Amino acid sequence: MSDSFLKRNPSVLIFLAVLALFVLAVTLLAEGAGAGVISTSFVKTLGKTLCLALVAVAMDLVWGYTGILSLGHFAFFGLGGYMIGMWLMYARTQAIVMSSLAEASIPATESEITDAIGNQIFGVVGSSEFPLIWIFADSLVLQLVLVVAVPGILALVFGWLAFRSRVTGVYLSILTQAMTLGLALYLFQNDSGLRGNNGLSGLQNLPGMDHVPQATLSIWFFWASAAALALGYLFAAWIVSGKFGSVLRGIRDNEARVRFLGYSVEGYKLFIFTVTAIIAGIAGALYYPQAGIINPAEIAPVASIYLAVWVAIGGRGRLYGAVIGAVFVSLVSSWFTGGQAPDVNLGFYTLKWVDWWLIVLGLSFVLVTLFAPRGIGGLVDLWSERRRPDRHGADLGPGAGALREKEASK
Amino acid sequence: MSMLLEVSGVSVSFDGFKAINNLSFAIGPAEMRAIIGPNGAGKTTFMDIVTGKTRPDEGRVIWGERNVSLLGMSEARIAREGVGRKFQKPTVFEDQTVLENLLMALRANRSPFAVMFYRSNRADLDRVEELASEIGLLESLARKSGELSHGQKQWLEIGMLLAQEPRLLLVDEPAAGMTPAEREHTTAILVEAAKTRAVVVVEHDMEFVRRLDCRVTVLHEGAVLAEGSLDHVTANSQVIDVYLGR
Ligand SMILES: Nc1ncnc2c1ncn2[C@@H]1O[C@H](COP(=O)(O)OP(=O)(O)O)[C@@H](O)[C@H]1O
Ligand SMILES: [Mg+2]
Numbered sequence: 001m002s003d004s005f006l007k008r009n010p011s012v013l014i015f016l017a018v019l020a021l022f023v024l025a026v027t028l029l030a031e032g033a034g035a036g037v038i039s040t041s042f043v044k045t046l047g048k049t050l051c052l053a054l055v056a057v058a059m060d061l062v063w064g065y066t067g068i069l070s071l072g073h074f075a076f077f078g079l080g081g082y083m084i085g086m087w088l089m090y091a092r093t094q095a096i097v098m099s100s101l102a103e104a105s106i107p108a109t110e111s112e113i114t115d116a117i118g119n120q121i122f123g124v125v126g127s128s129e130f131p132l133i134w135i136f137a138d139s140l141v142l143q144l145v146l147v148v149a150v151p152g153i154l155a156l157v158f159g160w161l162a163f164r165s166r167v168t169g170v171y172l173s174i175l176t177q178a179m180t181l182g183l184a185l186y187l188f189q190n191d192s193g194l195r196g197n198n199g200l201s202g203l204q205n206l207p208g209m210d211h212v213p214q215a216t217l218s219i220w221f222f223w224a225s226a227a228a229l230a231l232g233y234l235f236a237a238w239i240v241s242g243k244f245g246s247v248l249r250g251i252r253d254n255e256a257r258v259r260f261l262g263y264s265v266e267g268y269k270l271f272i273f274t275v276t277a278i279i280a281g282i283a284g285a286l287y288y289p290q291a292g293i294i295n296p297a298e299i300a301p302v303a304s305i306y307l308a309v310w311v312a313i314g315g316r317g318r319l320y321g322a323v324i325g326a327v328f329v330s331l332v333s334s335w336f337t338g339g340q341a342p343d344v345n346l347g348f349y350t351l352k353w354v355d356w357w358l359i360v361l362g363l364s365f366v367l368v369t370l371f372a373p374r375g376i377g378g379l380v381d382l383w384s385e386r387r388r389p390d391r392h393g394a395d396l397g398p399g400a401g402a403l404r405e406k407e408a409s410k
Numbered sequence: 411m412s413m414l415l416e417v418s419g420v421s422v423s424f425d426g427f428k429a430i431n432n433l434s435f436a437i438g439p440a441e442m443r444a445i446i447g448p449n450g451a452g453k454t455t456f457m458d459i460v461t462g463k464t465r466p467d468e469g470r471v472i473w474g475e476r477n478v479s480l481l482g483m484s485e486a487r488i489a490r491e492g493v494g495r496k497f498q499k500p501t502v503f504e505d506q507t508v509l510e511n512l513l514m515a516l517r518a519n520r521s522p523f524a525v526m527f528y529r530s531n532r533a534d535l536d537r538v539e540e541l542a543s544e545i546g547l548l549e550s551l552a553r554k555s556g557e558l559s560h561g562q563k564q565w566l567e568i569g570m571l572l573a574q575e576p577r578l579l580l581v582d583e584p585a586a587g588m589t590p591a592e593r594e595h596t597t598a599i600l601v602e603a604a605k606t607r608a609v610v611v612v613e614h615d616m617e618f619v620r621r622l623d624c625r626v627t628v629l630h631e632g633a634v635l636a637e638g639s640l641d642h643v644t645a646n647s648q649v650i651d652v653y654l655g656r
Contacts, residue, residue, distance in 0.1 A: 244526045246510045250503045257501050260461060261574065262489035262520045271522045389556055396505040396556060403505050410554060 005238060012237045015320050016230055023226045030222075032215035040215045044204075044290045047222035049330050051287035052310070054229045056326035057236050057319055058276035058283070059307050064316030065240050066272050067252030067401025069169075071304045072158075072176030073280050075183050076151035078299035080281030081288030082187075083150055085200035086134060087143035088289060091207035093120045094138070124198045131193030147285040148278050155277030156270065163266040163273070168255070169400030177301045187296035199295025203288050218290070225286045229323075232279050236319050248272060249317075253397025309365045314375045317403060321377025328376060333357065373406040381409065412475070414439040414608045415578055420459060420469030421632075429455045430466065431632035439577065442604035444619045444640075445612045447629035448653050453612045454498060456629070457580045461495050462488040474577075490520060494576030498583045498612075500563035504556030508547050508566060511555050512538045515570035538573070544599070545569040560587045568599065578608045585618050597621045616640075628653065 006013050028034040030043050038046075055077050062068050097116045101108040108116070118128040136142035162175055190196035206217060240248065247268055250258040255265045288294040306329075314325020335341055336357035344351040368375055381387075386409040396403040417435040421428065430452045437443050445453050458464035460471060462485040471480040473491060480488050489495075502511050516534055519525070542548040545565040550558065555566055564587060571579055581600065585593045593615075600622065603609055613619050619626060619640060626643050628635040630652050636643045643649050 239526065242526075243513055243528045243530075244522070246503075246506055246514045247525060249505060250514060253503055253505055254501060256463075256485075257497075257503070259485040260489050260495050261515055261570070262486050263525075264484070264486045264520065264522075268522055389554065391556065397503070408505055408556070410557065 005241065009237055009241055011318075011320055012234065015233060015323070019226060019230055019233075023223065026222065027219060030215070030219055032213070032217075032219040040218045043215075043218040043222055045331075045334060047218065047225045047290045048287050049327055050222070050225035050229045051283045051290070052330050053323040053326040054225070054232045054283040054286075055280045055307065056310050056314070056322040057229075057232055058279040059311045060316055060319055060322035061236050061240070061248075061279075062272055062276045063308065063401065064311060064318070064322065065245065065252060066248045066269065067255075067399050068269060068273065069173045069308065069401055070176045070273065070276075071173045071301065071308060072180040073276065074303035074307055075180035075299045076155060076277040076280035077284035077287070078294065078296075078303075079151045079154065079183075080147045080284030081291075081294040081298070082194060082200065083143055083146040083281070084285040085203050085288055085294050086137045086194075087140050088203045088205070088207065089121060089200050090117065090134065090137035091140070092202060092205050093117050095207055095210075096120070122195065125190040125196050127191075133193045144285075147281050151277040151281030151284075152274055155274045159270045159273040163269045166266075177304070180299055180304055181301045184296045184299045184301070187299070197295055197297070199293055199298075200288075201293040203294065204290070204292035206289070221286065221290050225290070228282060228286055232283075233319060233323070235279075240319075249403075251399070253395075253399050253402040255399055257397075309361070312375060313365060313368050315377030315407075316375070317407060318377050318380075320380070321375050324376050329361065333361065336360075373404055386410065412439075413437065413472075414441075414474065415460065416470075416472040417456075417460065418470050418472070420466045420471065422455065422459065422464060422466045429632050430459065433469070433629075433633055435627065435634065437578070437608045437610060439608055440604065440606055442601065442609045442622055442624035443611070444622050444624055444626045445610060445629055446614070446616075446619060446626060446643075446653070447635070451629040452632040453629055454582060455632075457495060457582060457610075457612070460488075460578075460580060461485060461493055486520070489574070489576075492577035493580065494571045494574045494578070495580045496567050496571050496582060496584060498586070500560065500567045502555045502558075502563050502566050502570070504554065506555060507552055508542065508555050508558070509538060509551040511566060512541060512551075512569055512573050515573040517573065517575040541569045541573055544572075546595075561589070561592060564588060565592075568596065572599070572603065576607065579603060579610065581609065581611045583612055583614065585613060585615055593618055594621070 026038060026043065026046055029037040031038065031040050032043065055073065059073055062070050062073065094117050097113060097120060101113065101116065114130070115128060118130050122128055136146065158179055162172060167175060186192055187194055188197050194200065204214065206212070209217065239245065247258060247263055251265055251268060259265050310325040310329050311322045312325070313329055314323065315321030336353040339354060341353040343353065372378060374381065388406065389408055389410050391405045393405055395405060396408050413436045415437050417433060420430055420433045422430045433456065447453055455464060459466050460480065462480065462483055465481070473480050480491070483491070513530060513534065516537065518528065539548060542551055545568060547562065547566060547569065555563065558566060564584065568584060584596050588596065597618065600609055600611060611622060625638065626640050627637045628643050628649050635652065636646045636649050
């Protein structure tokens with residue numbers, strides 16, 4: 001990444017500068033490290049929001065740039081969370097069990113310890129056996145490898161099957177929804193080995209860090225999330241800036257033509273699908289320790305649809321659009337659903353935002369799609385004077401995910 | 411002279427309609443060939459078969475010195491073997507600049523990792539500029555190709571085809587929508603290309619074909635009706651009946 005890359009992409013520098021300022025401001029104002037104006041729980045909300053922005057960048061790569069409307073990327077996000085959650089839960093339970101057994105007069109055997117940990121973790125689903133998938137749970141390093149490997153391999157296998165059969169457009173979207181639904185239903189089962197609908201909890205406690213207050217931990221995770229977002233954004237910007245980006249956008253607009261140039265479209269799709277699944281997994285692994293809990297409801301099919309909505313509202317095909325969409329919608333959403341938004345008394349009916357927010361979100365999605373297809377990110381064009389081409393309504397190519405006239409710029 | 415491409419006994423039907431009927435065709439490594447024939451004769455379908463877009467029901471398509479079959483290969487693989495194609499309707503990447511279109515077409519390693527680490531260098535840019543000036547788009551390198559006129563898109567596609575440096579160029583109706591001067595220029599480019607590679611041109615315009623000054627294959631109802639010099643085939647009574655007589 002030479003400076004010529006940054007020079008050619010000034011929006012990357014602007015983005016990184018804004019992010020750095022944001023991190024600095026939050027750090028100085030936070031309870032953990034500074035003035036204490038921002039509560040620890042809000043620092044966590046902000047940290048989680050940065051993770052959502054990262055998975056939105058991944059979504060923009062796969063949909064906005066390559067035209068694959070994957071409605072399953074939140075499954076990869078959730079899997080990343082589960083993988084780190086297993087270690088967090090195991091290591092912390094182990095510490096608790098050890099300290100309670102230490103008080104006993106007879107030293108506990110190895111198997112007694114394991115049984116006790118198993119009992120603690122799996123008691124809620126009526127079991128005490130460690131399922132096979134927990135085999136690496138005592139190793140942070142191995143679980144970190146799984147954060148990358150599990151979403152990556154799932155995406156690789158799924159993508160290979162789908163792209164090889166040339167499944168595109170709506171059918172691919174449905175297939176990805178089926179994948180995330182199948183995964184969620186599987187995880188809901190008590191014998192899935194991941195505690196069924198209870199999910200994994202207590203993830204906000206870092207094992208061996210009991211002496212560090214949550215206020216400080218929250219800032220650490222906030223920093224880590226910001227660093228991951230910065231790196232993910234740089235990587236995405238780098239990947240779409242050169243010829244690789246040309247090929248991706250070519251696939252989005254007219255994949256048959258790309259084939260006749262000699263590029264293996266399936267290989268490129270598989271690559272971008274897998275890489276973005278890995279980014280999603282990393283984002284999830286940073287998100288759930290801040291959320292404290294992960295359960296199968298997190299990877300319900302609708303979560304992946306929200307992801308597409310964020311990117312659409314922010315403006316697809318531009319990385320900062322994805323970030324703006326994710327940050328804006330998820331913050332507004334948590335404001336409305338968190339009960340902070342005042343109810344509106346209409347006299348005959350009291351409008352409760354908790355109930356009505358989803359309808360507002362759905363409506364704004366429809367309105368943005370119809371009337372402002374370039375999304376919130378499109379506002380930047382007013383200032384940078386990017387103009388829209390006049391194509392008399394013609395899309396930029398025959399592909400199902402091709403850029404539409406109103407999304408394009410001259 | 412051994413052949414670069416040999417198509418033999420190829421048939422393909424769509425829902426029972428035989429678009430290509432026991433077609434045989436061969437072209438050498440440095441040869442120009444024109445294919446003429448009425449609408450629906452199967453000219454585009456023939457190109458679809460050679461480029462792997464359409465799988466024939468029967469027949470063989472043999473390629474190169476090592477006589478490999480193109481039939482089992484993907485479109486991308488066939489393109490990498492050296493078959494380049496210009497479509498009837500100009501298809502360029504409209505959201506990308508002329509430069510990006512040409513760079514994407516430029517002969518180079520096509521694998522994802524090679525492409526990811528590719529950064530344009532002086533030699534490639536020189537080659538692109540050379541091509542762009544040949545197709546009259548040097549001033550337009552930075553423009554989005556969607557803004558180009560129909561004729562300019564035809565040119566850009568010809569430029570992309572040349573950039574690929576294929577061994578076989580399949581060119582479907584290149585002169586459509588061009589002015590007489592542009593047609594002449596196109597002829598010159600194709601004739602030049604045919605000195606070092608095989609060029610197959612599908613064209614309706616007889617004047618254009620005459621200027622190409624090459625062997626002509628007449629297709630009718632998916633099969634070869636006549637083959638030879640333009641004067642030879644246009645003297646053929648069957649050809650006059652089905653095509654020229656109309
Ligand atoms: N994919 C297809 N499905 C059905 N019919 C087709 C298809 N492709 C071509 N055809 C038919 O095959 C015949 C030959 O078409 P084509 O090769 O496009 O002719 P030409 O290019 O010589 O005008 C036409 O009758 C056309 O309708
Ligand atoms: Mg045709």
